[in-house]
Amino acid sequence: MPMITLSTGIPALFEPARGSQLRGGLVVAQEIFGLNANIRTLxxxxxGDGYDVIAPAYFDRIEAGFTAPYDQDGIQKGLSAVRATSWDQVTADTQAAIDVLRETQSRIFVTGFCWGGTVAWVAACRCAGVTAASGFYGRMINMFLAETPNVPIELHYGDADPGIPLSLVNEVRVAHPEVPIxxxxxxxxxxxxxxHDFDPTQADLAWARTLDLFDQAKG
Structure with a gap:
């Protein structure tokens, strides 16, 4: 998968759109585990569904080619990277990716998973040029409930997620009743x-909802 360098100095994956239906540009924000095989596959x-895709390597300033395994050591490594990365820097990196996509696309979307789910929320609140966003199980969204998304966004949570109890999901719902959860x-x-929590049936449903939101959003 080709790599590009963003204006903020970090590398990013770039995957050009394929297929007959071109939908726009998409920033994919990683989990705490970096630009691993899962993010590359996504x-x-x-x-393949028609998006020019950029996935910034947000933690590359900490370690070139940063990845972390799906185990306790990897979780601790990923959380350390999160703590060492300011949200102002995350916003700037995301904006840099959006700006690249805007050179060729008029409709730009953001999605993200785990830590990246919060990135999607922050981008919807702070970044210019976003058409819509879809955030997956972003626990840290609750840190940013005082901020209001400027574009359509939907959020996806597992109801049996021990790290994001329903009380936290309800906090988001109360603070932003306009946001579909x-x-x-x-x-x-x-x-x-x-x-180990992978559920293909629920993943396919969330995928369809995300594409539908993006297709319906007005650029």
């Missing part, structure tokens, strides 16, 4: 086929 799948009978990482 980028290729989104490209989809609950799935699943655990935390139900969208990732690399994790």
């Amino acid at each position: 980028c290729a799948r989104f490209a 989809h609950l799935y009978p699943a655990g935390h990482g139900f969208f990732s086929d690399r994790g």
